[in-house]
Every structure is written in structure tokens, then in C-alpha cells.
Amino acid sequence: MKPLRTKLVERARRARRSGASVFLGLSLIVAVEVFQASAYPVNVGSKKFTESYVLGEIARRALSDAGIAAEHRQGMGGTIILWQALRGGQIDVYPEYTGTIAQEILKSDHQLSLEDIRDSLGKFGVGMTKPLGFNNTYALVMRRSEAQRLGIRTISDLQKHPELKIGLTHEFLDRHDGWQPLRERYQLPQQNVIGIDHAIGYAALANGSIDVKDAYSTDAKIEESDLVALEDDLGFFPKYEAVFLFRLSTSPSAISALGRLEGTLDEQRMIRLNAEAERTKNYTSAANLYFEGRSASFTGESFPHKLARWTLRHLELAGFSLFLSVLIGIPLGIIASRGGLTGQCILGFASVVQTIPSLALLALLVPLPFFGISVRTAIAALFLYGLLPIVRNTATGLQDIPRSLRESAVALGLGPLTRLWEIYLPMASRSILSGIKTSAVINVGTATLAALIGAGGLGEPILSGLNLNDHTTILQGAIPAALLALLEQWLFDVLDRVLIPKGLRL
Amino acid sequence: MSALVRLVDVSKRYMGTTALQSTNLSIERSKTTVLIGPSGCGKSTLLRLIIRLIEPDSGSIEFNGEAITPDTIINLRRRIGYVIQEGGLFPHLTARANVLLMARHVGTSDDEMRKRLLELCELTRFSANLLSRYPVELSGGQRQRVGLMRALMLSPELLLLDEPLGALDPLVRVSLQTDLKGIFARLQQTVLFVTHDLAEATYFGDEIVLMNDGRVVQKGSIKELREKPADPFVSEFINAQRGLALT
Numbered sequence: 001m002k003p004l005r006t007k008l009v010e011r012a013r014r015a016r017r018s019g020a021s022v023f024l025g026l027s028l029i030v031a032v033e034v035f036q037a038s039a040y041p042v043n044v045g046s047k048k049f050t051e052s053y054v055l056g057e058i059a060r061r062a063l064s065d066a067g068i069a070a071e072h073r074q075g076m077g078g079t080i081i082l083w084q085a086l087r088g089g090q091i092d093v094y095p096e097y098t099g100t101i102a103q104e105i106l107k108s109d110h111q112l113s114l115e116d117i118r119d120s121l122g123k124f125g126v127g128m129t130k131p132l133g134f135n136n137t138y139a140l141v142m143r144r145s146e147a148q149r150l151g152i153r154t155i156s157d158l159q160k161h162p163e164l165k166i167g168l169t170h171e172f173l174d175r176h177d178g179w180q181p182l183r184e185r186y187q188l189p190q191q192n193v194i195g196i197d198h199a200i201g202y203a204a205l206a207n208g209s210i211d212v213k214d215a216y217s218t219d220a221k222i223e224e225s226d227l228v229a230l231e232d233d234l235g236f237f238p239k240y241e242a243v244f245l246f247r248l249s250t251s252p253s254a255i256s257a258l259g260r261l262e263g264t265l266d267e268q269r270m271i272r273l274n275a276e277a278e279r280t281k282n283y284t285s286a287a288n289l290y291f292e293g294r295s296a297s298f299t300g301e302s303f304p305h306k307l308a309r310w311t312l313r314h315l316e317l318a319g320f321s322l323f324l325s326v327l328i329g330i331p332l333g334i335i336a337s338r339g340g341l342t343g344q345c346i347l348g349f350a351s352v353v354q355t356i357p358s359l360a361l362l363a364l365l366v367p368l369p370f371f372g373i374s375v376r377t378a379i380a381a382l383f384l385y386g387l388l389p390i391v392r393n394t395a396t397g398l399q400d401i402p403r404s405l406r407e408s409a410v411a412l413g414l415g416p417l418t419r420l421w422e423i424y425l426p427m428a429s430r431s432i433l434s435g436i437k438t439s440a441v442i443n444v445g446t447a448t449l450a451a452l453i454g455a456g457g458l459g460e461p462i463l464s465g466l467n468l469n470d471h472t473t474i475l476q477g478a479i480p481a482a483l484l485a486l487l488e489q490w491l492f493d494v495l496d497r498v499l500i501p502k503g504l505r506l
Numbered sequence: 507m508s509a510l511v512r513l514v515d516v517s518k519r520y521m522g523t524t525a526l527q528s529t530n531l532s533i534e535r536s537k538t539t540v541l542i543g544p545s546g547c548g549k550s551t552l553l554r555l556i557i558r559l560i561e562p563d564s565g566s567i568e569f570n571g572e573a574i575t576p577d578t579i580i581n582l583r584r585r586i587g588y589v590i591q592e593g594g595l596f597p598h599l600t601a602r603a604n605v606l607l608m609a610r611h612v613g614t615s616d617d618e619m620r621k622r623l624l625e626l627c628e629l630t631r632f633s634a635n636l637l638s639r640y641p642v643e644l645s646g647g648q649r650q651r652v653g654l655m656r657a658l659m660l661s662p663e664l665l666l667l668d669e670p671l672g673a674l675d676p677l678v679r680v681s682l683q684t685d686l687k688g689i690f691a692r693l694q695q696t697v698l699f700v701t702h703d704l705a706e707a708t709y710f711g712d713e714i715v716l717m718n719d720g721r722v723v724q725k726g727s728i729k730e731l732r733e734k735p736a737d738p739f740v741s742e743f744i745n746a747q748r749g750l751a752l753t
Contacts, residue, residue, distance in 0.1 A: 408596075411583060412607065413580060427597065501598035
């Protein structure tokens with residue numbers, strides 16, 4: 001007869017083993033699910049601004065109406081990210097502008113005809129529809145009252161007012177047809193130029209934080225916020241005619257469905273659709289306006305359903321990446337705790353990763369073959385971010401064990417693995433767990449950025465809300481994310497009690 | 507000759523300073539040998555060399571007539587008990603788990619473990635009711651008794667004690683000294699005991715090894731050290747400690 005205590009210990013050990021295999025099994029299922037997430041026949045992408053969202057919805061709707069299954073990944077990022085995603089096959093179609101194609105994608109320094117553009121794109125396996133009908137060029141905008149007071153009507157007039165503060169989108173600041181050449185061409189004297197998000201820029205313009213910003217000529221905000229677009233009196237901006245870019249391998253029926261949209265959208269109509277999207281905060285209903293008459297009955301996904309979808313995806317992103325961070329981080333921490341060159345390299349690598357801004361890390365991963373615009377990329381980035389706290393806490397936790405106790409373990413005659421598993425790791429458990437807790441909180445917060453590369457999660461409403469300058473939508477993502485962080489905190493407090501040996505908690 | 511451990515020309519240097527000069531020493535069976543000397547004299551180094559927490563730079567250490575090598579040390583450690591100040595107990599394990607740790611690993615049966623545990627409790631006068639406590643819930647003296655039980659669990663041939671009573675208050679210290687001496691006698695235990703306290707050395711030591719500056723100055727009974735000092739340092743050390751005891 002074994003004493004009860006020993007039996008209990010054995011049972012606990014068995015349970016732990018089977019618990020571990022269930023956990024492993026679950027994570028494999030999650031992994032398979034995550035890696036198969038791109039099974040739709042036609043994926044439509046869009047850039048991170050209202051008009052692109054609406055055009056993306058129109059394309060999705062046109063494809064669906066033609067009986068082709070389609071999904072729209074909203075607001076994936078800027079030109080380069082969308083172009084990479086199209087070439088990498090993560091998306092099949094996205095709306096683009098001819099000027100942007102010539103300047104940014106083909107890097108041409110002179111104006112290209114539509115035929116030139118189509119030929120050059122063909123070499124990348126990419127096709128282009130005819131123009132949809134409107135020219136959405138760049139414009140500089142000001143508050144109407146301010147422009148009238150200073151007597152500014154054209155971009156040239158800005159030369160006389162060097163004190164004006166200019167806020168530009170990051171993309172415009174860097175574009176070949178953006179701020180630098182514009183400033184040279186017009187000899188603009190302003191020194192106070194900052195980079196600012198497009199939607200936030202409108203709020204900054206309204207409260208006077210900035211005086212001039214870049215905008216699109218079909219932007220509904222111009223009318224709505226009582227702004228004026230300054231005349232491009234030197235004819236600097238090229239034409240930006242809206243088209244759809246698509247992979248030439250896309251099915252002919254899908255291409256012809258897109259072709260039916262050519263020449264059907266003039267500037268007035270586009271401004272109206274943009275205004276509708278901003279007013280209703282609903283891109284689907286704005287797109288439906290385009291298909292007037294046939295669309296009355298269409299309703300979007302219900303809020304609880306959306307919330308559940310966002311939250312589940314968010315947990316999937318944060319949970320799976322945390323699991324990987326723990327799986328890789330603890331062994332790395334054990335190696336790092338031994339010091340030496342290897343240890344320093346590991347800690348150095350984890351620290352460097354931490355210093356890369358999360359947005360930049362995402363952008364760096366997107367062009368890599370295995371990643372692209374996908375959930376995988378988001379998980380990989382979150383995993384890398386979660387590494388440092390776990391590695392560092394594991395290493396310091398182990399290093400903090402007093403030398404006398406390490407030596408006692410050695411002198412007893414325990415082998416190296418037993419020492420690690422039964423003595424050192426349990427003694428470092430408090431430090432390791434607090435590292436995991438830090439990683440988990442970082443992950444839940446950073447996972448909101450996954451929406452930038454179309455990976456979904458609670459960042460989706462936050463991003464749409466930012467773009468629409470709509471606080472309610474932002475809160476729909478921000479509040480659940482904050483609640484998740486609280487829940488996580490509580491969960492880890494419970495876990496502390498289960499995992500940290502009692503002798504260390506007294 | 508019934509030496510259990512023999513050191514032959516063993517030396518050790520730490521980062522340029524000599525911790526132990528070339529030393530020859532025998533530890534006799536069933537006797538308590540006490541290493542004594544001022545701090546930094548090499549007494550702890552010698553102990554740690556025997557259980558191979560550190561590797562000697564030269565010379566060899568024999569256990570039962572066989573040289574200890576890195577290959578044999580793992581098994582050898584299970585035949586040596588090692589007790590340090592404060593007991594060296596693992597804080598995440600109960601007193602019982604600390605004591606049984608090694609026995610579980612070598613596959614001792616539950617019955618045997620329980621029997622041995624009761625024996626040890628009786629031997630070290632440790633109340634079995636306290637076995638399920640964690641080290642932080644025990645007093646310094648109790649921790650030291652548990653440390654001793656852990657060292658004796660597998661009935662080691664050699665017991666190494668490195669200033670085991672250093673951190674205890676005087677009353678507890680005296681009571682443990684008495685108990686320890688009784689235990690050593692009862693078990694006919696071979697003991698190597700490190701201390702810097704001459705009174706303690708005199709109380710325990712069948713053989714006293716006085717060390718200074720990384721070398722053995724004199725080995726013998728306290729009487730020999732007192733009456734036939736090999737070196738002026740021996741008298742100086744003995745007189746200094748005696749003076750301390752009087753004040």
C-alpha cells in the first residue's frame with residue numbers, strides 16, 4: 001500500500017502530463033486554423049482611408065453579385081503593403097490610382113500613359129481596369145476662414161506665409177510626388193512640418209494645431225469641415241485616376257465583373273459615397289448606395305456577432321503568440337542565465353527586437369515569403385515582442401538563486417536536468433511567471449495593431465474609428481481590449497497561486 | 507591505515523591567488539576530523555574539493571582508495587552527506603520533500619523511506635509533526651536538523667559539515683552541538699567538520715587540522731597542538747581564541 005500522499009503526487013504528475021498533451025493538441029488545432037485562414041477564392045484589399053474602403057466594398061459587392069465568393073480585407077495599410085500583398089497573392093484585387101502606380105510602384109519620373117502603365121504592370125503578372133471615372137488627385141487644404149483672412153487661394157500663395165504649420169500624412173511626406181518635390185517646385189518656406197495620421201489631421205486642422213494638410217480631392221471632409229482646396233497653379237500633381245489592380249491569374253469572370261465598374265463613378269458621385277460612409281460609419285451601406293435600388297434589404301453583421309468575432313481573433317492572436325513566446329523564451333532564458341557570449345547574444349537579440357516600433361516590425365515582416373499580409377505575420381511579430389520579458393525574467397530568476405543552494409543541489413548528487421527541473425526552475429517560478437505576465441499584457445495591447453495588416457482582432461474597430469474620426473467605434477475596440485487585459489491580470493493572479501510553489505509564497 | 511579520504515598533492519588557485527597550496531591529508535574512518543583556521547585559510551576550499559564543487563588544479567583525491575574523477579563523482583556524492591550554514595534547504599520544498607529528495611531519485615521504496623524518515627527524526631530530535639512545514643516556517647535550529655537529516659538520509663560513508671552551526675544563536679548552538687556529537691558517536695560516522703571556533707573544534711575533534719594561508723600547519727589532538735606547537739602560528743591562534751573566550 002502506497003501512502004496517500006505519494007499516490008496524490010503520482011496522480012498529479014499524470015494529470016499534468018495529460019494536461020500538457022491536451023494543451024499541445026489544442027494549440028496545433030489553432031495553428032492549422034490560423035495557417036489556413038486564406039481560403040477565399042477572391043480577396044479584395046483596400047488602403048487605410050475611407051474612399052479605398054468604399055471602393056473595396058464596391059468591388060466585393062460586384063463580385064458577389066456575379067456569383068463569385070469574395071472577401072474584403074479592409075484598411076490593410078499603405079501603397080507598398082497593398083502592392084506586396086497583391087504580388088504575394090494574399091489579395092487578388094485592390095483599388096489604386098494611376099498617379100500612384102506611375103510614381104510609387106513603377107518609380108517613373110515622367111508621366112506615363114494608361115497603356116504604358118498596363119504594359120509595365122503586366123511584367124509583374126498584374127492587370128488594371130480602365131479608369132472608374134473620377135480623378136482623385138492630391139490637394140493641400142486649409143480652413144476656409146483662415147484662407148480668406150490671409151488671402152490664400154493657390155499653393156503659390158503659401159510662399160508669403162512661412163509661419164503656417166503644416167501637418168502631412170506619412171505617405172505624402174515620403175512619396176516621390178509628395179512633399180519634397182512639391183516644396184522645391186513652389187519654393188515653400190515653411191519649416192514647421194509634421195507627420196500626422198490622415199483622420200487625426202482633420203481634427204488637428206479644426207482645432208488649429210496645424211494650418212495646412214494634404215487631402216484627396218474627392219474627400220467628403222473638405223465640404224463637411226468647411227475647408228478649401230488650394231489651387232495647384234503650377235500643375236504639380238499628376239492625374240490620379242481610380243482603377244482596380246488585379247492579379248492576371250484571377251478568374252476571367254471576376255475580371256469581367258470588375259470591368260463592369262469602369263467609367264461608372266464620377267467625382268460628384270464618389271464624394272457623395274464618401275460622405276455617406278463618413279456619416280453612417282458603414283462602408284457597406286455606402287457601397288450599396290452605388291448599387292442603388294437593388295440594395296435596400298442588405299444589412300451588415302450584428303454588433304454582438306462582430307464583437308465576438310473580433311474578440312475571438314484577438315485572443316487567438318495574443319494567446320498563440322504568447323504560447324510560442326513561452327515555448328521558446330524559457331529555454332532561451334535558461335541558456336542566457338549561464339552568461340557568456342551566447343547568453344549576451346540572446347539577451348541582446350531580444351532587446352533589439354523590443355526597440356523596433358511594432359508598426360515597423362510588421363512592415364519588415366510583410367515582404368518576407370512565408371509571411372505577407374496574414375495572421376501568421378501578426379503572430380510572428382507578437383511572438384518576437386513577447387520574447388524579451390520571458391527570456392530576461394527566466395535568466396535573472398535563475399541567476400538570483402543563491403550559490404549555496406545551487407551547490408547544495410550539486411552536492412546532493414542530483415543530475416543537471418533534475419536540478420534544473422526540480423530545483424532551479426521552481427525556485428525561479430515567480431520571476432518567470434511575472435515575465436510571462438508582462439508579455440501577455442504587451443501582447444493583448446499590441447495585438448490591436450494586427451488589424452493594420454488585415455489580421456483582424458479588436459484593432460479592427462479601433463482602426464476604422466480612427467479613420468472615420470468616430471470615437472464610438474474606437475471605444476468598441478478599446479473597451480473590450482482593456483477588459484481583456486484586466487481579465488488576463490486576474491487569470492495570472494490565479495495562475496500564480498497554482499504554479500508558484502507554496503513554500504515560496506509564505 | 508583506515509583512511510576513507512586521502513588528498514595527494516592537491517592544490518587550487520583562484521584568479522591568481524593560491525587558495526590551497528599543495529596539500530596531503532588523510533581523513534580517518536569513524537572519526538571526526540575538524541578543519542580549523544582563520545577565514546580564507548583554505549578550509550572550505552578543501553571541503554569543496556572533496557565533493558568536487560570545484561576542480562583541483564593538481565593532485566588527486568582518493569575515496570576508499572580510488573581516485574575521484576568527474577565520471578565517478580555523481581555516484582560518489584550520494585555516498586557523501588553535505589551540510590552548510592542554515593542547512594541549505596530548498597525553500598519550495600517541505601522539510602519532508604527536502605529530506606526525501608535524493609532517496610526518491612535513487613528509487614528507494616515508500617516503506618523504506620518512511621521508516622528511515624522516522625529514524626532520522628528520532629536521531630536528530632526533530633518533531634515529525636513539523637515535516638510538512640516549509641523551510642521559512644522553521645527556526646534556524648530546526649532547519650539545521652532537517653539539513654542534517656537530508657545529509658544522512660542515504661546513510662553516507664562520509665559527512666561533510668561546513669560551519670553548520672555558524673548562524674545559530676548560542677543556546678541553540680550548544681544544544682545542537684550536544685546532539686550532533688551524540689549522533690556521530692551512535693552512527694560511528696566519519697565526519698569532516700569545518701569551523702573557525704576553537705571551543706567547537708575541541709569539543710568535536712578527534713583530530714584537529716589547523717590551517718593557515720592555504721596550507722595545513724599542524725594535524726593532531728588539541729593536546730598536541732597546545733603542548734607541541736609546530737609553528738608560532740599554532741600557539742598564537744590557540745591563545746587568541748582562549749583570550750576571546752575569557753572576555
